Amino acid sequence: MAEIVFGSNTMQLLIALILVSTFMILGSTRLYSCVRAFGIQSFLLACVAGIVAYSTGKNDIYIIAVLTLLFKSIVIPYFLIYIIREIKVKKEIDLYVKISPSLIIGGGLVVISYYLIRSINVISELSSFALSASMSLVSIGLFIMISRKKAIMQMIGILIMENGLFLGAISLTYGMPLLVELGIFFDVLIAVLIMGILIFRINRTFESVDTSILKNLIG
Amino acid sequence: MIEYLLLSPIITGILCYFTRSRKQVETISILGSTITLILGLTLVLDVYRNGIIVTWQNALFADAFSAYIVLIVSIISFVSSIYSIGYMGYEIDHNVIDLKRLKMYYVLFHFFVFTMLLVGVTNNLGLWIAIEMTTLVSALLIIFYSNKASVEAAWKYVIISTVGITFALFGTILTYYAAVKILGETGNALNWTSLIAVAGQFDPMIMKLAFIFILIGYGTKAGLAPMHTWLPDAYSESPTPVGALLSGTLVNCAMYGIIRFYSIATKSTGTEFTSNLLIIFGLLSLGIAVPFIILQEDYKRLLAYSSVEHMGIIALGIGFGGVYGIFGAILHMFNHAMTKSLMFFSAGNVLLKHGTKEIEKVSGIVKTMPVTGAILLIGGLAITGSPPFGIFISEFTILSAGFFQGHIIASVLFLLFIIMIFAGFFYNLSKMTFGNPKPGVTPGEVSRWTLGAMMILVVFVIVLGVYIPQDFIQMIHNVVKVVM
Numbered sequence: 001m002a003e004i005v006f007g008s009n010t011m012q013l014l015i016a017l018i019l020v021s022t023f024m025i026l027g028s029t030r031l032y033s034c035v036r037a038f039g040i041q042s043f044l045l046a047c048v049a050g051i052v053a054y055s056t057g058k059n060d061i062y063i064i065a066v067l068t069l070l071f072k073s074i075v076i077p078y079f080l081i082y083i084i085r086e087i088k089v090k091k092e093i094d095l096y097v098k099i100s101p102s103l104i105i106g107g108g109l110v111v112i113s114y115y116l117i118r119s120i121n122v123i124s125e126l127s128s129f130a131l132s133a134s135m136s137l138v139s140i141g142l143f144i145m146i147s148r149k150k151a152i153m154q155m156i157g158i159l160i161m162e163n164g165l166f167l168g169a170i171s172l173t174y175g176m177p178l179l180v181e182l183g184i185f186f187d188v189l190i191a192v193l194i195m196g197i198l199i200f201r202i203n204r205t206f207e208s209v210d211t212s213i214l215k216n217l218i219g
Numbered sequence: 220m221i222e223y224l225l226l227s228p229i230i231t232g233i234l235c236y237f238t239r240s241r242k243q244v245e246t247i248s249i250l251g252s253t254i255t256l257i258l259g260l261t262l263v264l265d266v267y268r269n270g271i272i273v274t275w276q277n278a279l280f281a282d283a284f285s286a287y288i289v290l291i292v293s294i295i296s297f298v299s300s301i302y303s304i305g306y307m308g309y310e311i312d313h314n315v316i317d318l319k320r321l322k323m324y325y326v327l328f329h330f331f332v333f334t335m336l337l338v339g340v341t342n343n344l345g346l347w348i349a350i351e352m353t354t355l356v357s358a359l360l361i362i363f364y365s366n367k368a369s370v371e372a373a374w375k376y377v378i379i380s381t382v383g384i385t386f387a388l389f390g391t392i393l394t395y396y397a398a399v400k401i402l403g404e405t406g407n408a409l410n411w412t413s414l415i416a417v418a419g420q421f422d423p424m425i426m427k428l429a430f431i432f433i434l435i436g437y438g439t440k441a442g443l444a445p446m447h448t449w450l451p452d453a454y455s456e457s458p459t460p461v462g463a464l465l466s467g468t469l470v471n472c473a474m475y476g477i478i479r480f481y482s483i484a485t486k487s488t489g490t491e492f493t494s495n496l497l498i499i500f501g502l503l504s505l506g507i508a509v510p511f512i513i514l515q516e517d518y519k520r521l522l523a524y525s526s527v528e529h530m531g532i533i534a535l536g537i538g539f540g541g542v543y544g545i546f547g548a549i550l551h552m553f554n555h556a557m558t559k560s561l562m563f564f565s566a567g568n569v570l571l572k573h574g575t576k577e578i579e580k581v582s583g584i585v586k587t588m589p590v591t592g593a594i595l596l597i598g599g600l601a602i603t604g605s606p607p608f609g610i611f612i613s614e615f616t617i618l619s620a621g622f623f624q625g626h627i628i629a630s631v632l633f634l635l636f637i638i639m640i641f642a643g644f645f646y647n648l649s650k651m652t653f654g655n656p657k658p659g660v661t662p663g664e665v666s667r668w669t670l671g672a673m674m675i676l677v678v679f680v681i682v683l684g685v686y687i688p689q690d691f692i693q694m695i696h697n698v699v700k701v702v703m
Contacts, residue, residue, distance in 0.1 A: 120424055138389065142382065154378055161385045165392065172396045179278065183348035184388070187355070191381060194355050198374050201362060205370050214371040217452040 011051060015133045018044045018167065019110065022140050022160060026106045029093050031152060035080045038156055042072035045163055048130075052170055060178040061170075067185055068166070076159065076192055080152060083196055087203045089150070094210060097147040105143060110136040130171030137164025151199045151209040155192065162188055220265060220272065221279045221340050224258040224289070225333060227251060228296075232329035235322055241311065245304050248325045252300035255332065259293030262286060267694060273342065277410055280342030283697035287549065288339035288475050291556045294679075295467040296332040298672045302564050303328065303460040305668030309571050324363060324458065331356045331464065338472040343410050346476055347384070347391050350440060353469055354380045361457040372452035379449040380440055387436025387476070393429035394483065397421040411479065418486035430484040430493055433477065434500065440473035443500045443534060444507040447527045451511075454526070455519035455576060459567030462519065466526045467560040471552050474533055478548075481537060482702045490540055497538030498629050504531025505636040513643030517576045518569070521647055522562050525602055528640055529555045535633060536617040537702075539624050545699045547616030554609035554683060558601045561676040565595040568665045573657065578647050583656035588664050592652050594673050599648040601680050603641040609683035 021044065024037035046069035053061035084091075097105070113135035117128050138161045145157030169176055176184070203209050231251025238244040266272060266286040273280045281289070307324060310316050316324075334356050337349040354377065362373040394414075401417045439446040454462045485493050508528035515521040529551070536548025568591045573581050585592035601608035614637065621630030656662075664670055 120428065138385070145378070145382065151374070158378070158381050158385065161382070165385060165388050168389065169392045169395075172392060173399050176392070176395055180343070180345045180348070183345055187348055187351040190355050191351070191377075194358055195377060198358070198362065198370070198377060201365060201370050202374060205365065205367050211374070214374060217368060217371055217375075217456075 008051070008055075011048065012129065014044050014048050014051070015130055015167070018048075018163075019133055019136060022137055023103065023106060025156065025160065026102050026140060026144065027099055029095070029099065031084055031089070031091055031093060031150070032081070034093070034153065034156055035077050035084070038080075038159060039073045039077035041160070041163060042068060042076075045166060046073060048167065049170055052174055056174055058174065060181075061174060063178065064181055064185075067182075071185070071189060072159075072163070076189075079192065079196060080155070083152060083199055087200065087209060089152070089203075089209055093153055094149040094212075095147060096149065102143075102147060106140050109139040109143060113139060131168055134164045134166075134168035134171065137161065137167065149210050149212050151195075151202060151211050154211065155195050155199070158195075159188075159192070220258075220262055221274055221281055224255070224262055225279075225336055225340070227255045227258055228329040228333040228336065231255070232326045232333070235325040235329065238322060241308075241318060241321060244322050244325050245308070248300050248329070249304065251329060252297045252332070255336075256293045256297040259289050259336070263290045263694075267690070267697070271412070273412075278342055278345070279340050280411065281340050282411070282701055283694065284475070284479070284701045285339045287553075287694065287698050288472065289336060291471055291553055292332065292335045292339060292468045295464060295556055295560050296335075298560065298675050299460045299463050299467075300328065301675075302463070302567070302669050302672035305666035305670075305672070306460055306567055306571065307458070308668070309665055320363070324360075327356060327360050327363075328461070328464075331360060331461075335464075335468055335472050338475065346479070347388050350387070350437065350473060350476060351381075351384050353472060354384065354440070357453075357457075357461070357465060357469065360461045361453050363458055363461070364456070368452075369456040372449075372456035376449045376453045379446070383436050383439025383446060385436070386432045386439075390429040390432030390436055390480070393425055393432065394421075394480070397425045397429065397487075414483055415486070418483045421483075421487040423487045423489075426484045426487045427492055430480060430488070431496070433480040433484075434496055437473045437476040437480075438500060441470050441477065441530050441534075442473075442504075442527050443530055444504040444527060447504065447507070450527060451520040451523035454523035455517060459519075459563055459570065462522075462567075463560040463563035466522065466563060467556040470526060470530055471556055474530065474552065477534075478537060478702055494538045494540050497534045498626065501531040501533075501535035501538055502629060502632055502636075504528065504534065505633065505640075509636055509639050509643065512640050513646070515643075515647060516578055518566055518578050518581070518647070518651060519563075519576050521578070521644070522559065522566060525562075525640070525644065526555075526559060528636075529559070529602075532614060532617060532633075532637075535629070536613075536620065539617060539620045539626055539629075541620050541624050542699055542703070543616055543623065544620035545702050546695060547613050547620055549695050549698050549702070551610070551613035551617065554613050554680075555602075557676050557679040557683075558598055558608070558610055561594065561673060561680060562598040562602055564669060564673050564676070565591050565598060568669055569595070569651070571665050572660055578650055580657065581651045582654035584652045587656045587660050587662045590664055590670055591673075594677060595648065595652055597677065597680065599645060601684070603644050604637055605641070607684040608680055611684060612687070 021037050021041035025034045049065035114132045117132035141157045141160030145154045234247050263286045271282045334352040341349050358373050358377045401420050442450040508524045511524040533548045536544050604610050604614045
């Protein structure tokens with residue numbers, strides 16, 4: 001069954017598009033377009049979940065797909081935009097690593113992920129395609145977190161990593177049991193909320209959301 | 220049974236929100252944590268007598284190991300809530316915080332206790348959800364004072380822990396994948412009992428990958444080096460009773476996650492792979508703690524690095540393996556929780572009196588606060604592993620297991636590191652306790668509540684060094700059976 005689901009051309013296209021959306025975030029210096037690209041990525045992810053649900057006929061995955069659509073591609077992006085508006089942050093992102101090296105590193109991470117996943121033994125060629133995409137998302141998310149100075153970009157980095165894991169779970173096992181999946185969803189939502197609160201606090205105490213100033217506690 | 224245990228701190232937290240005065244919120248907090256303690260102890264006894272308990276559609280579960288975690292969490296949270304009354308009361312008397320903040324503190328405090336109890340009693344790999352919840356609630360406690368340092372500490376804590384925990388989720392997904400291949404796609408594929416039963420047939424390659432991700436992920440929460448960087452900040456900036464909860468229980472909860480996966484992974488990969496990883500991370504944690512303890516300028520951070528050290532020791536104990544190694548590690552979890560909380564409590568008293576966390580600016584505690592000073596010395600001796608205290612026994616057990624299992628180099632390094640840490644720790648501690656008191660510090664203790672809480676812990680620290688009750692040994696042996 002795994003072959004049928006992940007062999008379909010639509011599926012491959014969607015996964016490729018998810019990677020493209022990740023590179024949109026990596027290659028952009030504007031906060032709004034990063035948030036928008038994240039929304040698109042989550043929407044594509046919901047489509048992947050929807051197709052898996054349709055071809056396996058499992059109702060649990062439909063619920064997950066709808067939740068992803070609702071929260072990750074609508075609620076969370078709006079919340080991020082709300083934060084950006086409220087704290088009147090400068091719309092450009094400050095970077096530790098410039099855009100073009102970032103893109104090259106991102107490409108390198110994708111290649112490494114593909115080789116890593118090829119070396120372990122998974123069900124089929126095509127679900128290993130999805131799994132290596134998920135691995136790329138995790139590593140690029142991590143790279144975005146360490147190479148961008150804005151606190152909001154670190155939030156987006158974590159969310160990309162989470163999306164990557166979601167793709168991995170869907171492609172390996174058709175998702176975890178519903179109860180666990182819902183729990184993870186709940187945790188992600190609360191995490192976003194709490195990071196939002198923290199960003200407001202950082203802005204109030206330091207009058208900036210540039211995380212490069214957070215370096216007083218050392219040793 | 221388990222449901223009531225989990226409900227108790229939640230209801231206490233909610234009730235705390237609706238109180239109207241300081242007296243009310245304190246009474247409810249104490250009553251609530253007493254009930255939690257009683258329910259926790261009942262659960263522990265029940266498991267000890269009757270074995271595994273499973274309820275609520277298999278989602279909640281308690282075996283000997285869960286019960287052990289529940290025991291640690293309920294004792295420390297009870298003592299911490301007593302200490303909170305003295306500590307937060309002092310701050311409210313001196314207008315550091317107001318009633319609204321005090322209420323918020325108790326609400327979050329009890330929710331935090333709930334999440335840690337949930338870590339112990341959740342069945343299946345949903346453990347991840349519970350551990351992530353502990354991060355989120357405790358972040359709000361770390362940011363409690365809302366000053367620059369605490370905001371920075373909380374942000375680092377949330378970001379680093381969330382990334383770590385994301386890796387742990389990947390490990391969890393891989394484990395589930397390995398299980399689904401054997402068990403088929405049933406909800407049972409995530410239960411501890413059914414996982415353990417078939418763990419031997421898992422694909423070793425996948426389990427190796429899963430264990431690495433789990434170790435990095437939960438290791439971040441447990442404060443194993445080099446993922447420990449959030450830990451000193453969080454410990455030193457949070458309110459002291461919360462620091463005690465973080466260092467005494469939260470790290471143990473994360474260790475619990477690692478050990479659970481260790482016992483699943485070893486069934487298919489063999490002990491060598493997992494043991495070596497644990498020994499490497501354990502030694503690294505010990506080694507990194509050494510310079511930071513010797514050159515430390517902040518006494519709360521000193522205690523935090525000591526926690527990194529002790530998590531390293533527990534990882535070493537599990538890594539050395541064998542009945543003695545694991546026995547020592549499990550016993551060490553309890554001893555460390557008691558002793559480290561005691562140290563945090565005395566450090567908290569010192570902080571309230573002196574208003575600074577710098578070691579240089581504190582001296583002569585024995586003269587100004589005789590009881591706190593004495594306890595600080597006892598705790599200091601105990602935490603650095605000198606006889607006749609509990610930690611000495613567990614460290615010695617782990618060390619002898621190391622030699623016995625043939626890990627000679629690791630054991631020698633372990634011995635060397637703890638000797639250096641002993642010297643460094645005592646050098647700093649003696650600067651604080653002895654000498655002439657700083658001018659402007661009024662003699663006298665902070666409050667009777669804080670001393671009462673410390674007395675309870677002193678009993679554990681001293682008694683477990685001299686005599687371990689037979690039932691307690693049997694309990695730990697039951698845990699060892701679960702792990703091995």
